[in-house]
Amino acid sequence: MKRYFHNLGEKIIVALLALSGTVTSLTVLLIVFFLFKEGLGIFSLSPVSEGTVIAVNSQNPVKELSAHQLKEISDQNITNWQEVGGPNAPIKLFRIDDLTEYFSEEQLGKDFEFVPQRINEVIAKEPNMLAFFPDEYLAKSFQGRQLQLDNISVPDFLGGTEWYPTITPAVQMGVLPLILGTLWVSFGAILLALPLGLATAIYMAEIANSRVRNILKPVIELLAGIPSVVYGFFGLVVVVPLIQDIFGLPVGETALAGSIILGIMALPTIISVSEDAMRTTPRAMKEASLALGASKWQTIYKVIIPYSISGISTAAILGIGRAIGETMAVLMVTGNASVIPNTFLEPVRTIPATIAAELGEAPQGGIHYKALFALGCILFLLTLIINLTVDFVSAKKKENR
C-alpha cells in the first residue's frame, strides 16, 4: 500500500514536471508566433496613413509617387511636378485644413455635409493640385484620380534609411539606421566590457585569495541586480556630461554613452561565465605547467585561457545578447536620433528603445504598430543567431574534451 502511494506521488511529480515543460515551450512558441504574425503584416500594407486619400486632377500625367517623394513634397523640398515626372508646373498642396481658404463655412454646410463635394470641385478645378484628405470625405462621383502607393517591400523596410513612422500622408519605414544603431552600440559595449570583464575573471579565478574573492563576487553579482532605469539615470546625469566635456562634443548623448552603460551592465554576465569556465581547468594541468617551470602568468595565458576559450567566447556572446536587448538605459542616454552612425560620438537610435518609446502611441493593428512588431522580429532573429552561436561554441567545448 505504502509503496503504491509512493509510486503514485512520484508519477504525479513526473506529470507536473512534464506539464510545466510543455506549458513553457508552448508559451514561448505562441509568443514567437504572435510576434511574427503581427510583424509580417507590415508587408501587406500600403505606406499611406490609414484612412487617407491621395488624389490629383484627372488631367495630371503623374501615375505614381513613392512614399519618399510624398514626404519631400509635403516638406516643400520638391515643389514642381517636373521633379516627379509631370509637367513643368508648381505643385499645389491641399490638406483638409486648407478647405476654409477655398470655401466659406456656408458653402461647406452646417454639419460639413458638402465637404466631399467641395473637395471634388477643388481638385477638378486645379490641374496642379496634390490633395491629401480623409477617405470619409471622398465624394461618390469623385472626378480626380486617386494615387495608390506600392505596399511596403522587404528591401524598402530593411534598407530604407529614414524612420518617420507617424507622418502624413505616407509613412517612411526604413529600419536600417535602427538595426545599425543597435549593433553599433552593442559592439561598442562588448569592446569595452570584454577586456575588463576578462581581466576581472582571471583575477578572481586565479590570483585573488579566497577572502578578496568572497567580497568581490557578491559585489559583481549585485551589479546584475540593479534595475536598468537606474543605470540610465547614472548615464544621463554622469556619463553623458562627462563624454561631452572630454571629447568637446556639442552633444553628450552618443552611442559611446550607450556602450559604456551597456558595457557595465554586461560585465556581471561576462565575469561570472568566464570565471566559471576558468575554474573548471583541471588542477593537474595547472600543476603540470607550474612544475615545468612556467610562471603564474605563463600558466594563465598558455594553459588556462586556451583551456577555457570556449567558455570565454560564450561569456562574450551572452554579454552581447544582454546588450542588444536592453531598452531603458539605452533609451535614456543615446539621444535616439534615427541616423546611420559613423562614429561612436554620434547619437543613435536602437530597436528596443524605438519599440519602448513608440508602442504606446501606435494605434493597435495600424501600420506603425505592425512596423514595431516587425522590429521585434528583427531583434528576435538577432538574439536567436546569438543563442545558436552560444550552442555551437559550447558544443565545440565538449568536443575538445
Add this chain to the structure above:
Amino acid sequence: MKKTKVKIFSLQAAGLLLITALLGACGSGDTTKENTEAGKSAATTVTIKGSDTVLPLAQQEAEKYMQKNAGAAITVVGGGTGVGISAMQEGTTDLAMASRALKTEEKLKLRGAQKDVKEVLIAYDALSVVVHPSNKVSQLTREQLEGIFTGKIANWQAVGGNNEKIVAYSRETSSGTYEFFKEHVLDKKNYASGILMMPATGSIVQSVSQTPGAIGYIGLAYETKEVKALSVSYDQGKTFVAPGVEAAKNKTYPISRPLYFFYDAAVDGKVKPFVDFVLSAEGQKIVQETGYVPLS
C-alpha cells in the same frame, strides 16, 4: 507587452522628476493597476491617463478634489497624449488627458469602437522654446525655428549666436507636444532625421541645461532656471514676445495650445463631478497656480 508598458511608464515619470520620482514611478505603476481593478467595485475611483503636459495640472486638481471629497480616489498617470487616447479606446482609463485635439485617424478608430467621446477644454498651455543659459541668442522667428528643427539651419551663427553646432531636442512621437510643435511651428514639415528624441519633458530640460548648443521645446509649467526661454516672433521679426502666462492669456504669445480631457459618454456619471470641479472657479485657479493659462 505588460512589462513594456510598465517600463514606459516608469521612464516617463522618472524623466520628469529625476531620482525622486523613480521610487514613486515604480510604486504608482502598481497602484494604477490596483485602482483600475478596484474601480469596478467603488464608483468613486477614477483613472486619468495621457499627456505629460497635462499631468502636473491633473495631479494638482486631483489632490485638491480628493481633499474636498473624502472617499473619492483619482489616479493620474502620464505616458503621452496618444497613450491616453488608446487607453480610453481600450477602456483601461476613464479620462484621457490630451495636449491636442483628436486626429482624424483617432476619431475614426473611436467611432469604429462604438465610443461616443466627449471633449472638454480645460485650459491652455504655452510652449517655451528653451536654450542653454550661456547662449547669446535670446529671440528667434518662427521661420528660424522651422529651419533649426527641419535641419536647414545647423549653426548658431546663422541666427546671431556663437559659432557652435545646434543640437535640437524634441519629444518622442507619442507626445502631443511633438505633434503640436510640428503643426504650429514647423508649418507641418517633418523634423530632421538627426534630431534627438527624448522620452520626457524632464529629460529635455536636463539635456538642454547641460548642452551649450542645445535648443528644445517644453511646456510653460516645466520652465526652470537651468534653461533660458526665447522670445518668439510670428511676424517675420517685427515683434518678439516672451513666453509667460500673461502673454499666453491675452493671446500675444503665438505658441499656445488647448488642453483637453476626453472621456467615453458611458462613464459620464463617474467622471462628471471631477470634470466640473476642474472647470469651476476653484479648479481654474489651480490652473493658473500650476503655470497654465485658465480658460477665461
